[in-house]
Amino acid sequence: MLKPEKHDPLNRSVGHVLDIIGEGWSILIIREAFLGTRRFEEFQGRLGIARNILTARLKKLCANEILDRVPVKEGAKRHEYILTTKGKEMMPLLVALTHWGDKWVYGENNKPVIFLDREQGEPIPQVQVYSAQGEVLRPRDVMIKAGPGATREARERIEELNKNE
Amino acid sequence: MLKPEKHDPLNRSVGHVLDIIGEGWSILIIREAFLGTRRFEEFQGRLGIARNILTARLKKLCANEILDRVPVKEGAKRHEYILTTKGKEMMPLLVALTHWGDKWVYGENNKPVIFLDREQGEPIPQVQVYSAQGEVLRPRDVMIKAGPGATREARERIEELNKNE
Numbered sequence: 001m002l003k004p005e006k007h008d009p010l011n012r013s014v015g016h017v018l019d020i021i022g023e024g025w026s027i028l029i030i031r032e033a034f035l036g037t038r039r040f041e042e043f044q045g046r047l048g049i050a051r052n053i054l055t056a057r058l059k060k061l062c063a064n065e066i067l068d069r070v071p072v073k074e075g076a077k078r079h080e081y082i083l084t085t086k087g088k089e090m091m092p093l094l095v096a097l098t099h100w101g102d103k104w105v106y107g108e109n110n111k112p113v114i115f116l117d118r119e120q121g122e123p124i125p126q127v128q129v130y131s132a133q134g135e136v137l138r139p140r141d142v143m144i145k146a147g148p149g150a151t152r153e154a155r156e157r158i159e160e161l162n163k164n165e
Numbered sequence: 166m167l168k169p170e171k172h173d174p175l176n177r178s179v180g181h182v183l184d185i186i187g188e189g190w191s192i193l194i195i196r197e198a199f200l201g202t203r204r205f206e207e208f209q210g211r212l213g214i215a216r217n218i219l220t221a222r223l224k225k226l227c228a229n230e231i232l233d234r235v236p237v238k239e240g241a242k243r244h245e246y247i248l249t250t251k252g253k254e255m256m257p258l259l260v261a262l263t264h265w266g267d268k269w270v271y272g273e274n275n276k277p278v279i280f281l282d283r284e285q286g287e288p289i290p291q292v293q294v295y296s297a298q299g300e301v302l303r304p305r306d307v308m309i310k311a312g313p314g315a316t317r318e319a320r321e322r323i324e325e326l327n328k329n330e
Binding site for chain 1: 176177178179181182183186187192193196199200201202211248251253254255256257258260261262263265266267268269270271272274275276277278279280281282283284285287288289290291292293294295296297298300302303304305306307308309310311312313314315316319322323325326
């Protein structure tokens, strides 16, 4: 199959995200890392994942700079996996994905997991798209324009989209 | 491979999301729908996707109730694809995914696409996770608890996670 990201430079970054989260287990490993899991044995025990698959996924998450493999302390032989800045910035994506999935699979009143604000102990509201003024935006309130990194092809597609509105 | 969602009921909804967005092209079709594309020919032309693949993906997106296939007007033979409520609620996920992907693939100053608030014409700020009080939450500010739909297995895993902190 023609890979979307090969075809259209506009879509390279979507391809990158799916390459990272789309593979079985990867997103669950990232979620565990957010929940504080660091050691290989902990990931293995909590996810019940085969060791060879976990090894491959952790390697790839490190190669993609989502996780960093570091000694547990200076000079130690044992290693642990911690989220990089790039990995930490996945949080809104991960929370939005879980909120949406739980709502539409389990239903609003039947969610298996609730995210809490640690300090207040209150549930975290649904992740929303806000305007710079803080208003919640619906799909019809959003449009796109070409950014500084748009190729000519991308620019033309965006112009065509906006023309057709 | 053992599918994650089969193994752990906590992860069924993540499995559902990845089933929808993980397959090549699906997320790009959803994004086109958000940008106003409705007709088969338009999707085909704008994405440059093979007709048989587009047919299969649209069918699955309808089966998963992301898109709805409706006559262009009452009694018409031609159909178009419109986002359902379930599909529209993917917006925060989609914007978070694009923001993150663009930032980490192209870099902050080299983004191919910029989302604008249609009314103000201003760029949409990064999607964030907020507390009920409106504060931006970082990973360490978030914890989880079992929801009403948690199975005993999920409940035990969440308790173990929280115990280890």
